[in-house]
Amino acid sequence: MTPSARRRPIITLTTDFGTRDHYVAAVKGALLSMASDLRIVDVTHEIPAHDVAAGSWILRNAAAAFPPGTVHLAVVDPGVGTQRRPLAVVSAGRIFVGPDNGLFSFALDEDPAARVVCLTRVPAPPAGISAVFHARDLFAPAAARLATGADALSLGDPVSDPVRLPAAVAPVAPNGRLRMRVAHVDRFGNVVLDLPRAAGAAWMDGVSTARLIVPGAPVPLRCVSTYGEAPAGAPVLLWNSSGFLEIGVYLGRASDILGLRVGDFVEPQSR
Amino acid sequence: MTPSARRRPIITLTTDFGTRDHYVAAVKGALLSMASDLRIVDVTHEIPAHDVAAGSWILRNAAAAFPPGTVHLAVVDPGVGTQRRPLAVVSAGRIFVGPDNGLFSFALDEDPAARVVCLTRVPAPPAGISAVFHARDLFAPAAARLATGADALSLGDPVSDPVRLPAAVAPVAPNGRLRMRVAHVDRFGNVVLDLPRAAGAAWMDGVSTARLIVPGAPVPLRCVSTYGEAPAGAPVLLWNSSGFLEIGVYLGRASDILGLRVGDFVEPQSR
Amino acid sequence: MTPSARRRPIITLTTDFGTRDHYVAAVKGALLSMASDLRIVDVTHEIPAHDVAAGSWILRNAAAAFPPGTVHLAVVDPGVGTQRRPLAVVSAGRIFVGPDNGLFSFALDEDPAARVVCLTRVPAPPAGISAVFHARDLFAPAAARLATGADALSLGDPVSDPVRLPAAVAPVAPNGRLRMRVAHVDRFGNVVLDLPRAAGAAWMDGVSTARLIVPGAPVPLRCVSTYGEAPAGAPVLLWNSSGFLEIGVYLGRASDILGLRVGDFVEPQSR
Numbered sequence: 001m002t003p004s005a006r007r008r009p010i011i012t013l014t015t016d017f018g019t020r021d022h023y024v025a026a027v028k029g030a031l032l033s034m035a036s037d038l039r040i041v042d043v044t045h046e047i048p049a050h051d052v053a054a055g056s057w058i059l060r061n062a063a064a065a066f067p068p069g070t071v072h073l074a075v076v077d078p079g080v081g082t083q084r085r086p087l088a089v090v091s092a093g094r095i096f097v098g099p100d101n102g103l104f105s106f107a108l109d110e111d112p113a114a115r116v117v118c119l120t121r122v123p124a125p126p127a128g129i130s131a132v133f134h135a136r137d138l139f140a141p142a143a144a145r146l147a148t149g150a151d152a153l154s155l156g157d158p159v160s161d162p163v164r165l166p167a168a169v170a171p172v173a174p175n176g177r178l179r180m181r182v183a184h185v186d187r188f189g190n191v192v193l194d195l196p197r198a199a200g201a202a203w204m205d206g207v208s209t210a211r212l213i214v215p216g217a218p219v220p221l222r223c224v225s226t227y228g229e230a231p232a233g234a235p236v237l238l239w240n241s242s243g244f245l246e247i248g249v250y251l252g253r254a255s256d257i258l259g260l261r262v263g264d265f266v267e268p269q270s271r
Numbered sequence: 272m273t274p275s276a277r278r279r280p281i282i283t284l285t286t287d288f289g290t291r292d293h294y295v296a297a298v299k300g301a302l303l304s305m306a307s308d309l310r311i312v313d314v315t316h317e318i319p320a321h322d323v324a325a326g327s328w329i330l331r332n333a334a335a336a337f338p339p340g341t342v343h344l345a346v347v348d349p350g351v352g353t354q355r356r357p358l359a360v361v362s363a364g365r366i367f368v369g370p371d372n373g374l375f376s377f378a379l380d381e382d383p384a385a386r387v388v389c390l391t392r393v394p395a396p397p398a399g400i401s402a403v404f405h406a407r408d409l410f411a412p413a414a415a416r417l418a419t420g421a422d423a424l425s426l427g428d429p430v431s432d433p434v435r436l437p438a439a440v441a442p443v444a445p446n447g448r449l450r451m452r453v454a455h456v457d458r459f460g461n462v463v464l465d466l467p468r469a470a471g472a473a474w475m476d477g478v479s480t481a482r483l484i485v486p487g488a489p490v491p492l493r494c495v496s497t498y499g500e501a502p503a504g505a506p507v508l509l510w511n512s513s514g515f516l517e518i519g520v521y522l523g524r525a526s527d528i529l530g531l532r533v534g535d536f537v538e539p540q541s542r
Numbered sequence: 543m544t545p546s547a548r549r550r551p552i553i554t555l556t557t558d559f560g561t562r563d564h565y566v567a568a569v570k571g572a573l574l575s576m577a578s579d580l581r582i583v584d585v586t587h588e589i590p591a592h593d594v595a596a597g598s599w600i601l602r603n604a605a606a607a608f609p610p611g612t613v614h615l616a617v618v619d620p621g622v623g624t625q626r627r628p629l630a631v632v633s634a635g636r637i638f639v640g641p642d643n644g645l646f647s648f649a650l651d652e653d654p655a656a657r658v659v660c661l662t663r664v665p666a667p668p669a670g671i672s673a674v675f676h677a678r679d680l681f682a683p684a685a686a687r688l689a690t691g692a693d694a695l696s697l698g699d700p701v702s703d704p705v706r707l708p709a710a711v712a713p714v715a716p717n718g719r720l721r722m723r724v725a726h727v728d729r730f731g732n733v734v735l736d737l738p739r740a741a742g743a744a745w746m747d748g749v750s751t752a753r754l755i756v757p758g759a760p761v762p763l764r765c766v767s768t769y770g771e772a773p774a775g776a777p778v779l780l781w782n783s784s785g786f787l788e789i790g791v792y793l794g795r796a797s798d799i800l801g802l803r804v805g806d807f808v809e810p811q812s813r
Binding site (some may be wrong): 287288289290291292293294295296297298299300301303304307308311320321349350351352353401402403404407408 | 549550552554561581583584585586587588600601603604606607608609612726728729730767768769770771780782783784790792793
């Protein structure tokens with residue numbers, strides 16, 4: 001099977017809007033008013049309110065699965081309507097649209113040739129731009145244009161200093177210790193650490209059980225490929241489907257069992 | 272960029288069905304069984320169960336963002352299967368389909384030339400019409416037909432007395448006092464009042480801080496254009512993206528801070 | 543109105559992934575990377591984690607509403623990456639794709655001629671198959687191929703012994719008593735029993751009020767066609783929109799009022 005000759009443009013949505021209000025639908029209405037053939041895919045609208053780092057993490061993991069040319073519209077935007085800049089980021093064949101607050105840091109990290117544009121020349125919709133709903137009135141019109149072929153530079157000027165979040169890669173401390181941070185806890189209670197597979201984990205080589213110091217005490221974690229390799233209830237360590245180190249529990253919630261939350265630190269116990 | 276020459280028909284869905292059950296999918300399956308080219312957009316399925324006024328408020332705000340010709344299927348329908356009438360409302364270029372219980376009051380208010388039709392001539396699906404699932408068996412078939420070009424009058428007869436909710440516009444009491452009602456509290460805790468911008472708010476003219484009497488005491492609210500103009504935690508007053516007066520708090524929840532819930536009343540303090 | 547000449551392929555999604563993480567979007571990205579013209583419909587992603595029986599129940603009820611040829615991708619998969627088999631089930635003109643753990647039992651029950659295939663020959667995506675995300679890397683590619691015309695047997699070999707759940711039909715005990723199980727409680731608190739209309743319910747014939755023994759005591763239930771036929775708060779008994787017996791309460795929650803939960807048993811009181 002080959003991809004269709006003419007691909008319909010795809011726009012994904014990642015927000016902290018929730019799904020109880022009319023906000024997501026209003027963004028979709030704005031998109032479809034501009035380009036009726038768009039394919040719109042929700043990533044999530046349940047980013048915790050104003051949590052830019054959480055939004056960035058989810059978007060990073062989702063974006064990897066979409067075909068080249070996809071436009072990712074992401075709005076976690078406590079500074080809406082203030083001086084914070086509206087951006088488009090062109091990175092590794094994808095286009096990201098949203099506020100300049102660090103949401104797209106990963107896309108800058110992933111592609112050194114990424115280009116960033118401040119969206120100052122997006123034509124306003126007939127009813128104007130609400131200072132509290134740039135997602136509908138500024139980002140959606142920009143995303144619709146970009147998805148249907150407009151060049152980012154037709155919508156604004158280059159920016160060289162976008163806001164960046166701290167890199168989501170576990171640092172090695174001066175004392176040589178690796179400090180891994182809990183980057184995400186998923187619906188199943190799986191605990192995702194900020195250690196990408198590419199960074200290596202020599203302390204896991206050749207061991208069937210690794211010991212991690214979670215706040216308080218060392219915990220033995222069986223090194224596996226999938227949850228079901230361990231008995232129910234036993235914590236395991238594996239590389240997850242996005243290439244990050246993850247602590248899981250077969251038929252259980254690792255986050256609850258180990259008392260781990262986003263932002264906690266975990267270290268390998270020296271052998 | 273111009274709109275596509277041939278627009279795919281759009282149907283939006285607003286219900287109190289939640290997203291845990293099969294109900295929403297069944298409605299979509301019914302729609303797609305009738306017309307495979309439909310574009311279906313969820314507004315929300317999290318209207319509180321049986322809360323017609325809440326559904327009407329969300330739909331009103333969402334519908335404004337969609338292009339002309341959109342069909343809005345809305346079902347908050349405690350009276351399903353009883354004598355309450357099934358309606359189509361054609362208002363300002365949009366079509367609304369759902370039960371006759373006030374869901375579409377705003378569409379009648381917004382367009383004095385709105386037409387209302389009782390859907391008595393919608394062909395039943397092969398398996399018949401379940402008395403407890405008109406959304407799937409009656410409203411979806413009607414919406415699919417209307418979205419693909421059928422005239423409302425081909426599906427039933429005109430109605431002159433649809434059920435109407437009280438108008439969602441803050442009334443001025445006989446004593447000259449404006450009583451604004453909390454119409455909605457959004458995901459961020461923003462408190463939306465039933466005062467449309469078009470109704471005017473002379474008491475806000477020329478002041479940088481307005482005082483509102485919330486239940487209990489007067490509260491000073493800085494008049495702003497966007498949340499971030501005020502320091503974190505300070506309540507502000509602004510015209511929201513749908514043109515209603517809103518109380519917000521930058522990086523906080525106004526509803527929690529001020530103890531306001533849907534149905535509460537708020538008054539401007541006389542100067 | 544006749545169905546479109548050329549129907550776009552439909553894929554529905556039923557999972558326990560929730561909507562907070564990137565998992566659902568990653569599956570959709572994988573699908574759209576394979577076939578950009580697919581129509582994707584969410585059934586639900588809120589199946590309780592690892593609850594295969596709950597997933598099977600929702601999928602069964604949803605699938606009935608979709609047109610022939612629809613592919614239903616369903617993943618409630620605690621055994622992901624272990625020896626459990628990946629399946630496609632072709633039943634009554636529909637195709638089901640997911641793990642071999644009983645999710646598709648109903649489809650085997652509904653069509654004695656159903657065919658089951660173990661998906662051993664699905665080409666892997668360029669980045670390989672993650673042992674913890676078969677939904678993205680194995681089931682989605684298989685579903686996209688099946689939706690766009692591939693034959694199931696091109697993707698694997700027939701299987702004669704798929705895992706089956708106990709049939710979801712209330713059994714008659716040796717003593718002649720009918721034991722109905724609560725199969726589902728919906729968002730409104732309606733209590734759905736595992737008694738299909740086709741199985742008959744002679745004990746309801748000719749009575750306006752039936753008595754059911756819920757745990758503890760007999761309860762009189764008015765036999766109705768729709769909720770609103772009874773006064774608010776009074777429990778009723780009706781055949782629901784999927785053809786199962788249901789206990790409801792007009793403007794109330796039957797599950798709370800009667801204290802019934804999934805798995806509880808209910809019997810008709812002998813007359």
